[in-house]
Amino acid sequence: MSTHIAAAPGEIAETVLLPGDPLRAEWIAKTYLDDVTCYTQVRNMLGFTGTYRGRRISVQGTGMGQPSISIYVHELLAEYGAKTLVRVGSCGGLLADVAIRDLVIGISAATDSSINALAFDGFHYAPAADFSLVRAYVEKAEAAGARYHVGQLFSTDSFYHARPELRDRLTEYGVMAVEMEAAALYTLAAKFGARAMAVCTVSDNLVTGEETSADERERTFAQMVELALDAVAA
Numbered sequence: 001m002s003t004h005i006a007a008a009p010g011e012i013a014e015t016v017l018l019p020g021d022p023l024r025a026e027w028i029a030k031t032y033l034d035d036v037t038c039y040t041q042v043r044n045m046l047g048f049t050g051t052y053r054g055r056r057i058s059v060q061g062t063g064m065g066q067p068s069i070s071i072y073v074h075e076l077l078a079e080y081g082a083k084t085l086v087r088v089g090s091c092g093g094l095l096a097d098v099a100i101r102d103l104v105i106g107i108s109a110a111t112d113s114s115i116n117a118l119a120f121d122g123f124h125y126a127p128a129a130d131f132s133l134v135r136a137y138v139e140k141a142e143a144a145g146a147r148y149h150v151g152q153l154f155s156t157d158s159f160y161h162a163r164p165e166l167r168d169r170l171t172e173y174g175v176m177a178v179e180m181e182a183a184a185l186y187t188l189a190a191k192f193g194a195r196a197m198a199v200c201t202v203s204d205n206l207v208t209g210e211e212t213s214a215d216e217r218e219r220t221f222a223q224m225v226e227l228a229l230d231a232v233a234a
């Protein structure tokens with residue numbers, strides 16, 4: 001057991017899907033995986049291992065924000081030997097054509113967090129996704145005829161930002177969507193020599209004001225997750 005994950009050594013697969021919501025982790029495991037076991041319930045941040053088309057896959061909830069995902073991803077990498085990490089999240093579109101229900105694949109992630117500012121002390125590190133994962137996901141999205149975008153995410157520390165007008169600058173520079181975890185995921189994966197990617201379903205658009213209903217979100221999460229499973233199982 002690590003500090004925040006109750007799994008025994010070997011109970012977590014090398015490939016892990018990472019939804020923010022632990023109930024989404026449970027839904028993914030129960031909907032898509034065979035021979036599922038729940039390996040952790042610490043703080044209700046559920047984690048499951050099963051098989052998808054014969055391949056071992058785990059699904060671990062991460063919570064919201066970079067401090068939370070950093071704890072789970074650090075322990076997965078440092079203590080459980082995870083090698084491939086795919087965040088399956090939700091995001092808010094920052095460009096008018098990044099419409100609700102679309103998928104955004106984060107090739108990189110800007111951030112307002114001080115975590116990397118402290119770690120890199122004067123350098124501005126650019127957290128980036130693993131290209132082989134991005135390519136595999138794009139191939140599956142193309143084949144499925146999914147509506148998707150590949151571009152930069154913005155990983156914010158503040159869902160309710162004190163200076164929301166700053167988002168206009170991100171839109172001006174073509175940043176596609178805001179979420180809260182990808183920058184930390186990419187940075188930690190790089191530190192430990194692992195592969196990582198974040199894909200998010202657009203749940204709302206901050207430019208147009210469009211929003212999805214809870215029902216719609218669930219249906220689009222299904223496509224995002226199916227493509228992620230197909231990409232990592234390929």
Ligand SMILES: O=P(O)(O)O[C@H]1O[C@H](CO)[C@@H](O)[C@H]1O
Nearest residue numbers: 019020021064089090179180
């Ligand atoms: O749906 P998840 O994966 O939690 O992702 C997004 O939703 C949460 C905010 O509502 C943040 O965690 C953000 O990154």
Ligand SMILES: O=c1cc[nH]c(=O)[nH]1
Nearest residue numbers: 090091092178179180
């Ligand atoms: O972090 C997030 C997630 C979805 N929508 C947002 O506006 N922000």
